[in-house]
Amino acid sequence: MSPHDDRNITSVTKRHLPPFPPTPHRTTSQLSTTTVSAGRHDTSSRKLLSQTFDRPANSMQRDASSGDVDTLGNPRSSSQLDSRNELMTPSSSRPVSIRGDLSPLSSSPPYQLDEPAGTSSLMQRSTSFSSSSSHSSSRKGKERAIERLEFHEVEVSGESTPVLPDGGAARELRSLVRNSTMDAEVPSSVKSRAASLRGEHNPSHGTPNRSCSPRRYYVLTDAGKPVFASSEDSNESMTSLVALAQTLISIFAEDDDRIRSIIKGGQRIAFVLKTPLYLFCVSDWGEPEHVLRVQLEYIHLHILSVVTSTQLSRAFQRRSNFDPTRLLEGTDNFLRNLIARSQYDFSYLTSTLQPLRMPPALRDTAAAALMPPARFKDLLYVLLVAGGHIVTLLRPRKHSIHPSDLHLLLNTLASSTTLRSSETWLPICFPKFNPAGFVHAYISFVLPDVGLVFVSADRDAFEDLRGWKDIVMEKLETDKTLAKIQAAIPQHEYSVSAVGSPGLRHFIYKSRQHVQITSPAWEAPYDQDALSRQRVVTMYQRLHDAVHSRSGQSSPLKLVYTKSENEACLAWITKPFELYITVTPHLTKSAVVAAANSVARWMAGEEGKVFLKDAPVF
Structure with a gap:
């Protein structure tokens, strides 16, 4: 039977479709962050890790009782600051001033994301952390609270052990990870929040003009069969990489744990486990882990749009080593296009829409x-x-x-x-x-x-x-x-000069009420330089991570400012909107605040054009 026939058989009809189920909400548990040194352990496995991950890429409801809903019909919450569908209802549509709307965080001024030369840095104190804290109880009492495994100074010698077919590398990796996570000396304190945001854990942050490789995305089954790769890897290389990923996942799974990400040198490897499929991404852009996980989630959702979760589960129940590539035949172009769109489109990260700008x-x-x-x-x-x-x-x-x-x-x-x-x-x-x-x-x-x-x-x-x-x-x-x-x-596109704010280069404005965003076209110096655009987008992603506490911070921030030799960026979150702006680095902080207020005032008069408001219902 062809995949098309299978889809028709399982298509939803009126009598099978649940009566308008609510949008499911997923939460992610917050795990402690532990830095683990692997410098003193077996070198052959570390060389294998280095050779594998350092390889350059070859290519790139509405609520009937309250009526408090957004344009898409999703309910809003006044108690959460989640950028997905849990949005705060604005108390007023009037543009809000940074000076007048935001109260200080505790007793401290706004946090600063970076610490350029000659600029003071406002940091949050590190939290004390003992070695026993690295192991938290879980539903079975043995889950390790290790969210990231960082490999420092991975300089190795000797020959690497082959991954296949004898499984020797898997055993050595198992020993490496277990020894690292269980026996290595745990730092006396966790890195401070400001240091983490500045990107000190990732060397790529300190070199804003460095060239980054295209992110690489992979999908495999829980039996280790390759399903999709965004880059044109050779079969041998693909097999080795997938086998290594499968081994790392299984190491944590044996202890009822789930690996989330690895930081090795300047690269981050993020994992999303959606049994019977595993997804992971390799990136050296310097973005937060949450960004990669969102993109992997979209890849998984697109696979489910072609083959439903019921079909996948049924197929793997019949045969544990089932190969789903036949069911997904012809979808590579769709997945690669989705990946390309999600790299720079902020609506994917914020789970919003950007409607056509029109009267x-x-x-x-x-x-x-x-x-x-x-x-x-x-x-x-x-x-x-x-x-x-x-x-x-x-x-x-x-x-x-x-x-x-x-x-x-x-x-x-x-x-x-x-x-x-x-x-x-x-x-x-x-x-x-x-x-x-x-x-x-x-x-x-x-x-x-x-x-x-x-x-x-x-x-x-x-x-x-x-x-x-x-x-x-x-x-x-x-x-x-x-x-x-x-x-x-x-x-549809408009110029940032329409705002009339000197020094303003770019911005992203999100209406929390309508779950929609808008941004001007890229202009000099970003319109002709892909590396500069990548740098700004990555900074936006880090700012978004900071104001929403996506990396396990103790609390979200309302205002975050960062400055480099290339540009300065500001993130500002209020009940009615979120705003991310990029300005020339020569502006004073008061001028940056004035630019943000200018965007807020200008958007108050443009919302009717750029946003879909009061969409009809039937």
């Missing part, structure tokens, strides 16, 4: 034309897409849609020329909606870069939705709405 009246007119008739009982979402961005989105009144599911849909549309050239009835799984089954999407690009997407739980609704599309087209063409939308596509 709000035009958006409302398009939404009115898309209001579905009452007879479509199983219709879930109605979307109008232009230029790769959402123009408008309609949803059921008591139902929400997760931004991650929309990212998967938009990536699918952008990665296939077939979908853009003909009417398509596509079975697709939205993992945040229902990871166990498919919904069906009617896709029709009425213009080369403008498409209609109708998502239904009824697998037999193609003809009905196709007929309704003709009615929608008549409405969109009556007052030339479609032509106006197409004309708005090249107007």
Whole structure:
């Protein structure tokens, strides 16, 4: 039976689909961070680690009772500062001043992320840590509280032990890791929060102009079979790397523990374990661990959009060494495109959307034309897409849609020329909606870069939705709405100079109310220099990590400032919005604060254009 037949058989129909399940929420336990030296242990295994990971890449619901929901229908919380769907409801839409809105953190001024020469550094004191603290009780009482395993001074000699076929390297690695984590001298204190944010654990942070390799992403089964690699590794190299990763994962699994990341020299290896699939990434960009884990989560979600979790579980239950590559045949291009989009698109990290920038009246007119008739009982979402961005989105009144599911849909549309050239009835799984089954999407690009997407739980609704599309087209063409939308596509980008703030180079503004972001086009000195853009994006990621306590910090920050010889960056989080700005390094701190306030004031008048507000429901 072909994969396509399998998908049709397991597609969701009305009677199988749960009645609008809420978006699942996942939490990550916070583990203590321990630095472990591996310098005095066996050298052959460390050489194997060094040779393997230092190899350069060859290529690159709405709540019916309260009504307190965001544009996508997800409930907001006033008690959390999570950048995903747990958003704080703003008390006012008025732009907030940094001086007037933010109270000091404890009794200290705002933390500083970096410590450039001649600039004072405001640090949080290190927390005392004893050797016994490195082992915390778990559900079985033996889980080690080790989140990161750092290898320092990995200088080795001698010949490396082969990974296959005798398993000798696995045994030596097992001894290395166990000896390192259990017997090595544990530092008397954990690194301070400020030092961690400055990137002292990763040498790449200290060289902002260094060239970084493309991140490498890998997927394997829990039996060690390679499934996907983003780089063009040789078969032998791929086999060795996957075998090594499998060994490291199994070392921790034997003690009912889960490896999260390894820092070796200037590289970080992050892991996401989603049995029966394991995912990991190798990066030397200097970003926080959370960034890589989010990107790996998206890769896993995209795999589930093609093969549901139920299908995967059933296949591996029948055969533990099942090879899922046949089911995923033809998806490499989709996965690589997803990876490319997630490198610089901040909406992936923040789990938000960036709608098409356009006049709000035009958006409302398009939404009115898309209001579905009452007879479509199983219709879930109605979307109008232009230029790769959402123009408008309609949803059921008591139902929400997760931004991650929309990212998967938009990536699918952008990665296939077939979908853009003909009417398509596509079975697709939205993992945040229902990871166990498919919904069906009617896709029709009425213009080369403008498409209609109708998502239904009824697998037999193609003809009905196709007929309704003709009615929608008549409405969109009556007052030339479609032509106006197409004309708005090249107007989506805007210049940072529109803010009118001297020294401002770039910014990212997130509306916490609408779960959406906006940012200007890259301009000098970043428009022609990919390395400079990479440096700024990585700094944004570190700032985001700081204000949201993604790396296990004791508490989130409201204001973070960092400065280098190339630029200065500021992160500012309030109830209505989050703001990340980049300015020239010559600005004083008071001028940086003024630039941030200028962006907040300017955005107050532009929200109607850049954000999808008050999306219709049916």
